[in-house]
Each structure stands twice: as C-alpha cells, then as structure tokens.
Amino acid sequence: MGVSEHPLQISPQAGVAGSGRVQAWTDSIFERFSDYGGQLVARTVFSKRWTVFLFLLVVLWIVPRAEAGTITGEVRILVESHASHAPRSPFARRRPVEESSQTQMPSEEMQKVIVFLADDSSLNPAQPLPEKPIVNQKDLEIQPGFLLVPVGTTVRFPNSDDVYHNLFSVSSAKRFDLGRYGQGKEKEVIFDKPGEVRIFCDIHPHMNAIIFVVPNEYYTVLGDDGSFSLDNVPAGEYELHVWHESLGEQTKRVNVPDSGVSTVDFVFARN
Numbered sequence: 001m002g003v004s005e006h007p008l009q010i011s012p013q014a015g016v017a018g019s020g021r022v023q024a025w026t027d028s029i030f031e032r033f034s035d036y037g038g039q040l041v042a043r044t045v046f047s048k049r050w051t052v053f054l055f056l057l058v059v060l061w062i063v064p065r066a067e068a069g070t071i072t073g074e075v076r077i078l079v080e081s082h083a084s085h086a087p088r089s090p091f092a093r094r095r096p097v098e099e100s101s102q103t104q105m106p107s108e109e110m111q112k113v114i115v116f117l118a119d120d121s122s123l124n125p126a127q128p129l130p131e132k133p134i135v136n137q138k139d140l141e142i143q144p145g146f147l148l149v150p151v152g153t154t155v156r157f158p159n160s161d162d163v164y165h166n167l168f169s170v171s172s173a174k175r176f177d178l179g180r181y182g183q184g185k186e187k188e189v190i191f192d193k194p195g196e197v198r199i200f201c202d203i204h205p206h207m208n209a210i211i212f213v214v215p216n217e218y219y220t221v222l223g224d225d226g227s228f229s230l231d232n233v234p235a236g237e238y239e240l241h242v243w244h245e246s247l248g249e250q251t252k253r254v255n256v257p258d259s260g261v262s263t264v265d266f267v268f269a270r271n
C-alpha cells in the first residue's frame with residue numbers, strides 16, 4: 001500500500017510507474033464526472049419528459065373545461081319615483097312602474113344582491129372558505145350584518161362587548177342557539193346547508209344579521225351598475241337565482257353553451 005495509491009497524495013517519486021496510476025486515476029475521475037454529467041443530462045431529459053407529461057395533463061384537464069360558457073346579465077330594480085307620490089291631478093295619466101324613475105341602489109346594497117346557480121350535480125361543489133370568517137358581536141351589533149359564504153364554511157362568533165349576547169337562528173338552512181357568553185369568548189357554527197340564515201340576539205332584539213350560504217362555486221354579487229357575470233360554467237341547463245334580503249328571490253332557467261355567453265336579465269319592482 002504505497003502513498004501514491006491515495007489519489008489525493010501523488011508523490012513526485014512515483015516515477016513512470018506512478019504516472020500510469022495518475023492516468024488511471026484521472027480517467028476514473030473523468031468517468032465519474034462524465035457519469036455525473038450523464039446523470040445531469042438524464043435528469044434534464046427526464047424533467048423535460050415530465051414537463052411535457054405535465055403539460056399534456058394540464059391540456060387534458062383544460063380541454064373539457066373549455067366547454068364552458070359565461071352567464072352575464074343585469075338586475076334592474078324599479079321603484080315608483082318620489083314625484084309619483086306627490087298629490088296629482090285626478091285627470092293625470094297614471095304612469096306605469098317602468099316609466100317611473102329607476103333606483104340605483106347604493107353600492108353597499110348592490111353587494112347584497114347575490115346571483116348564484118342552484119345546486120346541480122354537474123357543478124363543482126363549493127369549497128368551504130379555508131379561513132373561518134369572523135362575525136363579531138361588538139357595540140351591541142352583529143358585525144358584519146351580512147355575510148356570503150360557500151356551503152361547509154365554519155364561521156367564528158366572538159363576543160367583543162362587555163355584556164352577554166345570545167345569538168340564535170331558526171332559519172331552515174341553519175338552526176342554532178349559541179347560548180349566553182361574555183367578552184373574549186367565541187363559538188363556531190358550520191353552515192352546511194345552502195340558503196339564508198337570519199341571526200338574532202335573544203337578549204338584544206335589535207341585533208340582527210344575515211349569512212347567505214351558496215351551494216357551489218358559481219356565485220357572485222352585483223356590480224355597482226347592477227351587472228353580473230358568472231364565468232367558466234360547464235355547458236348545460238341550470239337554475240339561476242337572484243336573491244336579496246328585502247327584494248326577495250327570482251329564478252330563471254339558463255342554458256349555458258359550450259362556449260360563449262348566455263345573457264339573463266332580471267327586473268325587481270320595489271314598492
């Protein structure tokens with residue numbers, strides 16, 4: 001066992017015999033690097049194959065989804081103008097509602113008009129919100145007073161007031177009674193059924209809120225101008241709902257083409 005046999009300690013005394021060993025050693029090193037390079041190449045080729053494979057997977061996944069359309073429309077809310085309530089001549093022609101002024105609901109109210117597709121087996125089910133929304137009991141109010149959640153979402157109900165509250169609901173979509181609890185405590189409710197849930201406080205009758213639970217991922221709220229758009233709806237026939245806490249609910253059948261847009265408009269007459 002000579003020192004020169006150690007690849008990292010090449011003795012100058014190794015001579016000619018030693019140089020052969022050095023050659024063998026460098027060859028082996030080269031081979032090792034070549035191997036390593038080969039592995040790198042193999043890995044690169046392999047990862048390219050994976051990229052192509054993944055790309056094909058994505059394409060295959062997108063293609064069926066490309067057979068999806070968009071539902072757009074407008075929700076108009078008609079009300080009698082204030083002028084129509086003013087005293088008028090008995091000979092004046094009575095104007096139909098359509099001719100009277102049309103309200104532009106305040107934007108915060110527009111955001112409470114929900115447009116959604118009814119539960120349907122061909123639609124993707126709702127994904128519950130990953131972060132539990134908070135509905136606070138603060139300043140003797142339920143805050144926020146309106147919340148929209150996909151079915152299955154858990155909502156936290158903390159009490160931030162220094163008085164007891166007792167939130168409850170008798171709505172068919174979710175019946176619950178949180179019981180009395182004080183400041184710093186909280187309870188949770190899972191909203192596992194679609195529909196409107198009206199919430200009240202057993203101790204303070206003026207406290208109220210609404211949580212609206214949608215059945216699938218196809219929902220939106222009205223824009224400030226009353227328009228809406230539901231994108232990537234799989235082709236098919238569905239029931240489109242428009243709901244507002246005081247305007248009520250309207251339903252229309254809608255046929256979504258393989259691609260393109262279906263337009264559905266709604267008119268609510270508010271008295």
Ligand SMILES: [Cu+2]
Pocket residue numbers: 164165166201202203204207
């Ligand atoms: Cu209360």
